[in-house]
Amino acid sequence: MKKKPIPTKIYLTEDEMPKSWYNLRADMKEKHEPFLNPATLKEVTAEDLGHIFCDELVKQELDQTTRYIEIPEGIRDFYKMFRPSPLVRAYWLEKELDTPAEIYYKFEGNNTSGSHKLNSAVAQVYYAKQQGITHLTTETGAGQWGTALAMACAFYKIPLDVYMVKVSSEQKPFRREVMRTYGANVIPSPSDTTTIGRKILEEFPGTGGSLGCAISEAVECAMTVPNSRYVLGSVLDQVVLHQSIIGLECQTALKKYGVKPDIIIGCAGGGSNLGGLIAPFMGEKLTGKADYRFIAVEPASCPSLTRGVYRYDFCDTGKMTPLAKMYTLGSNFMPSSNHAGGLRYHGMSPILSKLYHDGYMEAVSVEQTKVFEAAERFAKCEGILPAPESSHAIKATIDEALKCKESGEKKVILFGLTGTGYFDLTAYKAYNDGTMSDYIPSDEELKKSFDTLPVIE
């Protein structure tokens, strides 16, 4: 019998959308080490976290055992605005590469945030609204998370302060404007609106800021404004939980078409997209139901998995947040300013760090100019202008597909196309003009950064 050809884009119906998130931790025999209270260095309690996050999210953050957590109807209704997202068969890229491999990508960019970030933003704002929270704060670097959160806050009518890394807010005035259009108050960080911001400005006048510093300011702001909470777009377990909808939709769509991936590839900054994409597949691997190769792709200029250390570290520069056991370059590490786009975070999701450490996942780092080369090649044949972050996954996918070409293997590759590059054209321009360069931190630079890590026990 002739197999039915697979359509270019596979959309689930709204009825087929997942009704629960999948909590990968429930299937990890060994959990990651607990977060530590930065003051006492003891395991954080729900009460500790309750000052920063709203209650339902604290519960999700600490829940290591419930396998499926129901997605409230209100969140599912919002999801329908932009989900299900398409799973695309990259016929044209396959043809361009002349590879026997089958390539699929899950495209999360069809929404105004231009990325997968909205999946968790909606959830976090929904729970805040349910709890009667009347103000939220966050930080944003490249701006996708800030935009996603501004959209969710506009919908649920909650005022939002976004601390945007100063250099990004200057390089990306349009990102800032989208957030403003959705009603958010965008503050370039470091700013004089917080104690930590003023301290950093005094110490480093004229600094362009960093994500770690913006997190500190946002957390301080949330703890100062009455009835406010802080929300975070990556790294945390709750974020990986919410993002599992990416992987769950992939799983349903692939099953529907009788396709089983051999390799699953995603870019990794803080780990939100990669964690969400691989979650249900990793669950199958951990429980012996199936086997997959997982590849995390990170920038050579900010290589937390491939060159970082697996240690306890702060999640922010101001050392106000809980400590996490994770792969880290040190909370003071600043990726080179020539590095475009996101994936600039010093650490990595504790869940992914643990899985990588235990050998369930591989990681590679790729150089920036090669990433943009892959991005343009992809754009020209598949139509979509990819975000620089997503293009890391494209680069690794092309490499794997070309290996298949050499070996003649007909592997099935699935990668996460997290978003679009419409707000990254300054970087594309640098690439087009031939002025983009690569930067790889030296061993000395990294060692110096590791020396500043906190010593626990």
Place this chain on the structure above:
Amino acid sequence: MKKKPIPTKIYLTEDEMPKSWYNLRADMKEKHEPFLNPATLKEVTAEDLGHIFCDELVKQELDQTTRYIEIPEGIRDFYKMFRPSPLVRAYWLEKELDTPAEIYYKFEGNNTSGSHKLNSAVAQVYYAKQQGITHLTTETGAGQWGTALAMACAFYKIPLDVYMVKVSSEQKPFRREVMRTYGANVIPSPSDTTTIGRKILEEFPGTGGSLGCAISEAVECAMTVPNSRYVLGSVLDQVVLHQSIIGLECQTALKKYGVKPDIIIGCAGGGSNLGGLIAPFMGEKLTGKADYRFIAVEPASCPSLTRGVYRYDFCDTGKMTPLAKMYTLGSNFMPSSNHAGGLRYHGMSPILSKLYHDGYMEAVSVEQTKVFEAAERFAKCEGILPAPESSHAIKATIDEALKCKESGEKKVILFGLTGTGYFDLTAYKAYNDGTMSDYIPSDEELKKSFDTLPVIE
């Protein structure tokens, strides 16, 4: 029996996508007046047009009788990259307006051109490729058409020169960069690369250019470069034909859900989106099978239907293109520079002009600040940041829905959401900053422009 609820987003399957375009002219008892050769003022022949357009497109341009024209498989394959586009039930906008009306929109922005323009770009480049054409030229104003064409040319590997209205290329450097990323050569117009460009530069040094002028340069370039042709993104009958896929998909989706629109609304610049959206519905109206209200929405600053004259005019400033009988403000008319986004063209599709003239369609004009007010209201509840062009249709839709609220009528409104506003944030910023203003040309200004119209017979 309880009616099945309509999902938020209605996607057709790829199998359900139209296999033919619908040629509205076949159902118009009275056709629009023929195009005239600018040199002889006689009806254009296929041979005349063949110097500018490639053969298959000339055939389509002149075909007034074939009701359905097959979409070649190659074009259908490309369409699958970004189509079918979703038909969205605007539940949240309905709630926001507290209206008994049902609102649907066809969203054409889910592709890198950010608009419906890709529907015709693909077709035009495909036929050029089939004919062995090795170079294409076009003009672009706001940049959606240029981007769409750059994408299609990258895919079919045909070099492309885009004459971009100079003031736009300066205001929208990122639009320019997207085109460059897809390999197009973008030339700010007027330029010194053409005779007409040099002439205009000499006459008006420092001018920011206009769409009519960029068309002239692109046509001249196509006629100078060997084996080159010119392609146009609006106004022409062939474009309305290709864009009919928007309306056809709407029709199929609405039938599937048992919904019949009462009012169909679209923004109108040159008429490509509006013509495509309404085509099959207008066909039903013309043949007495159904009745609908059609509303064309144009900017108050460039009001060709509502304040223009129905006369023969040139399609470009340089008077190189065929003359069309259409609603026009005069080919020298320049909309105020404070007008943001597209919809700046002096004329209007001859098909739509004829239908409007014969009373089958209504038209309204709306002011810019009201358009952006509607855009932000829409963005905050429906999630999508709309293009300024599309927001004209949103404004008129909101007005109609509010009328329903007053009258208690449960009308069904369908509008075309042609694209996204990601490259229009300078305009959004002006609106957010309160510096955006409205401009309405005076009667004297228009009269002066009408006086320059060519006198035919």
